[in-house]
Amino acid sequence: MFRLLSNQARRHPGLIPLFGFIGLGLGSAALYLVRLAVFDPSVSWDRKNNPEPWNKLSPTHQSKFLAVSTDYKSLKKDRPDF
Template identity: 35%
Template sequence: MQGTSLQSLKKHKALIPLYVCVGVGLGWAGFYILRLATRNPDVQWRRSDNISNEEYRNKQYKFYSPNIDYSKLESPAPKY
């Protein structure tokens, strides 16, 4: 198939931006999945630890939230 090897990619230079965009998109998606797996309070990797979610009560764990200051916000989560 044309455009899959470096030799044929040199002949079809219009495909280079396509490969770059797809590569950046794959990298961004991989980074976001890794961040969700490590930073999300809904994910626990160890069953033996009884980790309370109270430490996330006033922390920002969303990826991007420009207008909300979570340190001053009262959480709607119940207190245990």
């Protein structure tokens, strides 16, 4: 596979930026999926010790990657503690 891509890049040098941007996009998508799998509060990897990790979050916890207009510091807690 790599040999085919290198041969194409040698014959058509204009494809080199395309290969670079596709590689960058695939790499960033893979890193985002890893981030979601590790740090998302709705994903539970340890069901024995922590079956519901979302109950231990504070109301000011920001779970979104980018919050544009939400101020999490001023939110009030609207759920009971278990």
